Amino acid sequence: SQELEQSPQSLIVQEGKNLTINCTSSKTLYGLYWYKQKYGEGLIFLMMLQKGGEEKSHEKITAKLDEKKQQSSLHITASQPSHAGIYLCGAQFGNEKLTFGTGTRLTIIP
Amino acid sequence: NAGVTQTPKFRILKIGQSMTLQCTQDMNHNYMYWYRQDPGMGLKLIYYSVGAGITDKGEVPNGYNVSRSTTEDFPLRLELAAPSQTSVYFCASSWAANNSPLHFGNGTRLTVT
Numbered sequence: 759s760q761e762l763e764q765s766p767q768s769l770i771v772q773e774g775k776n777l778t779i780n781c782t783s784s785k786t787l788y789g790l791y792w793y794k795q796k797y798g799e800g801l802i803f804l805m806m807l808q809k810g811g812e813e814k815s816h817e818k819i820t821a822k823l824d825e826k827k828q829q830s831s832l833h834i835t836a837s838q839p840s841h842a843g844i845y846l847c848g849a850q851f852g853n854e855k856l857t858f859g860t861g862t863r864l865t866i867i868p
Numbered sequence: 869n870a871g872v873t874q875t876p877k878f879r880i881l882k883i884g885q886s887m888t889l890q891c892t893q894d895m896n897h898n899y900m901y902w903y904r905q906d907p908g909m910g911l912k913l914i915y916y917s918v919g920a921g922i923t924d925k926g927e928v929p930n931g932y933n934v935s936r937s938t939t940e941d942f943p944l945r946l947e948l949a950a951p952s953q954t955s956v957y958f959c960a961s962s963w964a965a966n967n968s969p970l971h972f973g974n975g976t977r978l979t980v981t
Contacts, residue, residue, distance in 0.1 A: 791969060800974040850966060855926065
């Protein structure tokens, strides 16, 4: 069973619009990471969240971890073509190794 | 700063052939990992290492072997390639086991036919 669920699996958004990607777990997350992947390339680290209620922003991307530390959201404001790619959340459960969600494929249309 | 470097980028193998996927990092990270990424399945951990001379199995180790003779290098060996090993392989490294982002290479796309 998948311990991390991402939604939606794919997303098509018009350029300039806002969007949100969710990452949900049934267990408490001890570290939540967001990565972006472009086709043919590796994963680029975006942000790490550790504390319940924590929120971080970088340029037009904001990530939040809920108070219970079981859900995280990634919000993109005023999307641009450069935001297109696959977004993956990764999480640690206790001392276990990083587990990844199945990813959200984001397409930006003009 | 090169980060994590993987070679080759692409490879086609015939069933039963063997090969080694190379991975090297120049960040002096103790922790290194091998993941495979199948379409729609996210990343699965194959093997990992917490330092030179120490390796351990991940979630999907069958059909693979690793070694870690130096801090910089963490090669992944496929002894008898099978179609089920067709995937994209990513090597990664990190400073620590927890609360430390992984740095990924650009991947090796392997096809076994």
